[in-house]
Amino acid sequence: MVELDIQIPSAxxxxxxxxxxxxxxAKEYVHIRIQQRNGKKSLTTVQGLxxxxxxxxxxxxxxxxxxCNGNVVQDKELGKVIQLQGDQRKNVSQFLINAGLVKxxxxxxxxx
Numbered sequence: 001m002v003e004l005d006i007q008i009p010s011a012x013x014x015x016x017x018x019x020x021x022x023x024x025x026a027k028e029y030v031h032i033r034i035q036q037r038n039g040k041k042s043l044t045t046v047q048g049l050x051x052x053x054x055x056x057x058x059x060x061x062x063x064x065x066x067x068c069n070g071n072v073v074q075d076k077e078l079g080k081v082i083q084l085q086g087d088q089r090k091n092v093s094q095f096l097i098n099a100g101l102v103k104x105x106x107x108x109x110x111x112x
Contacts, residue, residue, distance in 0.1 A: 030102050032089050034111035044089055046082040046096075047075075053101065055080050061099075066091050087111075 030048040037043060049055070055072045059082055063070050070084035084092070089109050096102045 029106055029108045030096065032092055032107065032109045034087055034089055041085075042087050044084040044087060044092060046084075046092055047078050047080075049080075049082075049101065051079070055082060058082065058101070062088075062092065062095060065095060 033045045035043045068085045
């Protein structure tokens with residue numbers, strides 16, 4: 001038999017540099033969802049904002065801007081999530097874009 005001198009490559013990730021940089025494939029999304037409560041009542045949840053933002057200040061501005069109530073919830077899997085009363089999906093997305101917190105292509109709006 002003939003011995004082949006083959007080197008098996010180690011765990012090399014060709015996209016490691018792209019994940020570290022601000023490349024388009026490495027961006028984190030901000031998810032804006034609606035949850036149906038009882039009857040016509042609903043909740044709007046915002047998750048995926050960067051950790052260095054002050055969630056309490058963002059919540060305070062959102063509540064004042066849209067005349068609704070809300071709070072910040074600490075979830076085990078999702079981290080901090082902002083909850084607002086009512087269907088505020090479009091309002092929240094426009095607010096985040098106008099405030100310069102996220103770009104338009106980083107927002108995913110979910111719901112019916």
